[in-house]
Amino acid sequence: MKYITVDEMRSMFLKFFESKQHQILPSASLVPQGDASLLLTGAGMVPFKPYFLGQEVPTYKRVTTCQRCLRTPDIDNVGKTDRHGTFFEMLGNFSFGDYFKEEAITWAWEFITEHLELPVDRLWVSVYHDDDEAYEIWTKKIGVSPDKMVRLGKEHNFWEIGVGYPGGPCSEIHFDRGAEHGCDDPNCKPGCDCDRFLEFWNLVFIQYLQVEPGKFEPLASKSIDTGMGMERIAALIQGVKSIFEVDIVRPIIDKIAELAGTSYGADPEKDVSLRVITDHARGLTFLVHDGVLPSNEGRGYVLRRLLRRAARHGRLLGIEGQFLLEVVDVVIEQMKQGYPELEERRDYIHKVVSLEENRFHETLDQGINLLQEIIDQLKAEEKALISGEDVFRLYDTYGFPLELTKEIAAEHGLEIDEAGVTAAMEEQRRKARAARTAADYTNKHGELYKQLLGKVNTEFVGYQHLEYSSKVLALIKDDQFVDQLTAGEQGIVILEKTPFYAEAGGQVADTGTITAKVGQFQVKDVRQPVESIVIHQGVLISGNIKVGEEVLATVSSHERMDIARHHSATHLLHKALRDVLGDHVYQSGSSVDVNRLRFDFTHFEAVTKEQLALVEQKVNEMIMANNSVQVENMSMEEAKAAGAMALFGEKYANEVRVITMGESKELCGGTHVSSTGEIGLFRIISEGSVAAGVRRIEAVAGKQALKYMDEREKILMEIAGNLNTKPENVVDQLNRLLEQQKQLEQELNQLKKALAGDLVEELVKNAEQVANLNLLVTEVDITDHEELRELGDRLRDKLNPAVVFLGAKTSEKVSLLGMASKNTNVHVGNVIKEAAKLCGGGGGGRPDMAQAGGRMPEKLDEALAKAKELVLEQLKVSP
Numbered sequence: 013m014k015y016i017t018v019d020e021m022r023s024m025f026l027k028f029f030e031s032k033q034h035q036i037l038p039s040a041s042l043v044p045q046g047d048a049s050l051l052l053t054g055a056g057m058v059p060f061k062p063y064f065l066g067q068e069v070p071t072y073k074r075v076t077t078c079q080r081c082l083r084t085p086d087i088d089n090v091g092k093t094d095r096h097g098t099f100f101e102m103l104g105n106f107s108f109g110d111y112f113k114e115e116a117i118t119w120a121w122e123f124i125t126e127h128l129e130l131p132v133d134r135l136w137v138s139v140y141h142d143d144d145e146a147y148e149i150w151t152k153k154i155g156v157s158p159d160k161m162v163r164l165g166k167e168h169n170f171w172e173i174g175v176g177y178p179g180g181p182c183s184e185i186h187f188d189r190g191a192e193h194g195c196d197d198p199n200c201k202p203g204c205d206c207d208r209f210l211e212f213w214n215l216v217f218i219q220y221l222q223v224e225p226g227k228f229e230p231l232a233s234k235s236i237d238t239g240m241g242m243e244r245i246a247a248l249i250q251g252v253k254s255i256f257e258v259d260i261v262r263p264i265i266d267k268i269a270e271l272a273g274t275s276y277g278a279d280p281e282k283d284v285s286l287r288v289i290t291d292h293a294r295g296l297t298f299l300v301h302d303g304v305l306p307s308n309e310g311r312g313y314v315l316r317r318l319l320r321r322a323a324r325h326g327r328l329l330g331i332e333g334q335f336l337l338e339v340v341d342v343v344i345e346q347m348k349q350g351y352p353e354l355e356e357r358r359d360y361i362h363k364v365v366s367l368e369e370n371r372f373h374e375t376l377d378q379g380i381n382l383l384q385e386i387i388d389q390l391k392a393e394e395k396a397l398i399s400g401e402d403v404f405r406l407y408d409t410y411g412f413p414l415e416l417t418k419e420i421a422a423e424h425g426l427e428i429d430e431a432g433v434t435a436a437m438e439e440q441r442r443k444a445r446a447a448r449t450a451a452d453y454t455n456k457h458g459e460l461y462k463q464l465l466g467k468v469n470t471e472f473v474g475y476q477h478l479e480y481s482s483k484v485l486a487l488i489k490d491d492q493f494v495d496q497l498t499a500g501e502q503g504i505v506i507l508e509k510t511p512f513y514a515e516a517g518g519q520v521a522d523t524g525t526i527t528a529k530v531g532q533f534q535v536k537d538v539r540q541p542v543e544s545i546v547i548h549q550g551v552l553i554s555g556n557i558k559v560g561e562e563v564l565a566t567v568s569s570h571e572r573m574d575i576a577r578h579h580s581a582t583h584l585l586h587k588a589l590r591d592v593l594g595d596h597v598y599q600s601g602s603s604v605d606v607n608r609l610r611f612d613f614t615h616f617e618a619v620t621k622e623q624l625a626l627v628e629q630k631v632n633e634m635i636m637a638n639n640s641v642q643v644e645n646m647s648m649e650e651a652k653a654a655g656a657m658a659l660f661g662e663k664y665a666n667e668v669r670v671i672t673m674g675e676s677k678e679l680c681g682g683t684h685v686s687s688t689g690e691i692g693l694f695r696i697i698s699e700g701s702v703a704a705g706v707r708r709i710e711a712v713a714g715k716q717a718l719k720y721m722d723e724r725e726k727i728l729m730e731i732a733g734n735l736n737t738k739p740e741n742v743v744d745q746l747n748r749l750l751e752q753q754k755q756l757e758q759e760l761n762q763l764k765k766a767l768a769g770d771l772v773e774e775l776v777k778n779a780e781q782v783a784n785l786n787l788l789v790t791e792v793d794i795t796d797h798e799e800l801r802e803l804g805d806r807l808r809d810k811l812n813p814a815v816v817f818l819g820a821k822t823s824e825k826v827s828l829l830g831m832a833s834k835n836t837n838v839h840v841g842n843v844i845k846e847a848a849k850l851c852g853g854g855g856g857g858r859p860d861m862a863q864a865g866g867r868m869p870e871k872l873d874e875a876l877a878k879a880k881e882l883v884l885e886q887l888k889v890s891p
């Protein structure tokens with residue numbers, strides 16, 4: 013076999029299919045776009061789901077890609093074997109309702125035998141057990157000998173991803189690595205569990221939609237989805253033992269080995285860690301590149317798990333401190349030919365990785381100690397199960413991925429109570445879920461929208477028009493299509509053309525009215541549940557509206573303008589933030605509506621007051637520059653070349669809309685002002701953190717900014733009025749007042765002290781001499797604990813040797829204080845305890861000092877009398 017590098021293979025494959033009229037598309041993000049049902053892109057077909065299902069019309073019917081993929085089900089086995097990994101690249105060719113089995117099979121064979129020059133005698137093919145059509149093509153058209161063909165069941169040769177996804181029977185091509193890799197079975201064939209036959213290309217004949225678990229419905233048109241594991245085929249062709257040794261992976265493993273002072277293959281135990289770090293470093297580099305940030309939920313958790321697992325294995329290898337950045341750099345170096353954008357985001361990737369690695373090291377030691385304690389205790393008690401609560405605490409407080417705890421537990425022969433952990437996690441999620449309930453009418457009517465596919469293709473005319481007449485194509489009420497809506501009814505209106513912007517890209521929907529011949533519908537929300545359909549949700553306020561009639565759709569222009577001001581302001585804010593803080597700033601979320609804008613962005617520390625002021629100033633300067641807002645449609649390549657900012661991993665069509673305002677240039681589908689001056693004014697209201705590495709700015713523009721300033725102004729005027737001065741003198745006046753207050757407080761304290769001195773003199777006179785000491789039991793007028801104690805101290809010192817009992821009351825409560833000089837034989841703590849009971853309270857203290865409270869002021873006299881009685885008793889003096 014001829015040696016081919018991964019980089020060569022990538023372009024050979026894409027070019028081959030280009031020559032078969034396929035459009036080459038770049039790899040999509042690891043974060044599936046517009047698809048909440050899937051956590052990560054785990055196959056080449058994922059970005060094309062709507063095309064297979066006929067929900068969207070593809071621009072190209074034949075496409076070929078090299079897709080970055082991440083699959084986590086095997087994560088526990090990564091490292092333990094040299095076959096498992098989470099991150100990989102998948103080469104694929106796709107037909108959306110175009111060619112089918114015959115072409116897919118013919119081209120696959122042509123590519124591997126003529127271009128990769130794989131030896132035909134080592135190739136085997138499997139088909140789904142009842143797929144005679146594929147069997148015939150392979151044997152008759154291609155000429156594969158029947159003894160190299162196997163028919164396999166659902167487990168091997170039927171491809172499915174889950175409910176809502178396309179799937180179908182498939183055919184796989186296998187490579188015979190030789191009997192020495194196999195088992196003892198003389199009939200060993202593809203499908204056997206041993207390592208002899210390596211499956212490397214999967215041709216899926218898409219013809220079903222999975223509607224329920226295990227239930228499939230035929231699709232209107234048949235498609236092709238093929239996937240060839242890049243690392244697998246590369247390992248075969250390059251004649252190396254495993255995916256970890258192919259040309260773009262080996263340098264990563266070697267780098268880690270170098271950092272750990274070892275070499276790959278020298279020590280089986282270390283090899284496990286080397287493989288874990290290698291695989292995970294590839295995955296985490298791309299996850300961060302695609303905009304995922306470490307967290308305890310969803311994709312963020314996958315990233316955290318990969319990163320922390322890699323960091324921990326670094327420790328197992330004896331690598332001290334942070335090391336992942338060096339590994340990430342090798343990943344970028346090896347992958348940059350296929351993914352040049354990695355290089356552009358290197359600084360950003362570094363920041364996210366080093367922040368999380370650092371955080372992990374900080375908590376790791378604490379967590380490991382805690383886990384060790386738990387393990388020791390369990391061992392002492394001869395138990396083998398770590399409780400769900402403990403595992404959850406490690407996860408929640410110390411950021412230990414569950415699998416890490418499991419792994420460490422397993423190293424000690426222990427298990428974790430998974431049901432207990434699930435219960436604890438579920439409880440936490442339940443709380444989080446309760447906090448967010450989405451508008452559900454978009455998905456609720458999924459079945460209904462499906463019936464409209466192909467018949468309805470709402471055209472959005474709202475970039476140019478705020479009012480448009482259009483035909484009503486459908487009406488929905490209570491989950492059903494209806495012919496009309498009548499006054500008072502809630503429902504959904506679907507039009508042929510609409511000026512209403514449907515909620516998208518963080519911009520809220522337009523509101524307004526749809527006027528029918530004899531009725532008016534108030535539009536409260538607008539959504540786009542599938543690409544081709546816009547729905548207007550609201551209520552009919554009068555008359556009726558009927559399917560088929562011409563109506564006038566009118567967007568509320570004031571609100572549209574308020575929204576546009578906020579939206580355009582976010583573009584300027586984005587630009588200003590990058591100018592002031594640096595190029596690591598990327599938009600990670602935004603929301604604009606009539607009242608305000610919210611902009612989330614990547615940044616790794618709080619933004620200082622000075623920086624914020626500068627950002628605000630820059631935005632206002634860009635507003636005053638009154639640049640016209642230019643909207644252009646162009647190809648993605650042109651947009652990139654022009655330096656337009658795109659969102660992380662967002663899936664863009666081939667033609668994109670680019671909004672330019674002065675130096676700001678962004679891809680965006682939203683509605684904007686026509687020149688920046690229309691924004692009027694911009695004010696930042698708050699800045700804070702939303703997640704690790706993500707900050708949020710809330711701001712207002714236009715009318716809302718004026719309103720915000722008016723409100724502030726009003727507050728200022730009121731303060732000035734109360735201070736009896738002009739607004740410009742408020743600060744001086746206030747400082748003067750604060751200074752005055754400080755002085756007054758000092759004076760007051762002095763006066764209090766002087767008064768207390770007089771009081772002491774006064775009270776001393778009431779003391780009685782009993783058994784060689786001075787006893788003073790009296791009521792005073794001081795309820796503040798501190799002051800009471802101070803008075804007690806002074807009286808005791810003055811009367812030394814002395815026993816002093818003071819009582820004070822307000823209308824609601826009683827305070828008691830007992831003090832005694834040393835060696836008086838009186839325990840004031842015991843005395844006060846009894847005395848306090850009489851006035852409905854409790855308390856106690858030391859022999860020489862005690863305090864108590866009570867709730868019955870009318871009983872204070874009794875309590876003091878009791879105190880005196882008890883003291884005399886303790887002094888053995890009869891009253």
Ligand code: SER
Pocket residue numbers: 054055056057104171214215216237238239240
């Ligand atoms: N979707 C199939 C797979 O992932 C072929 O691309 O194996």
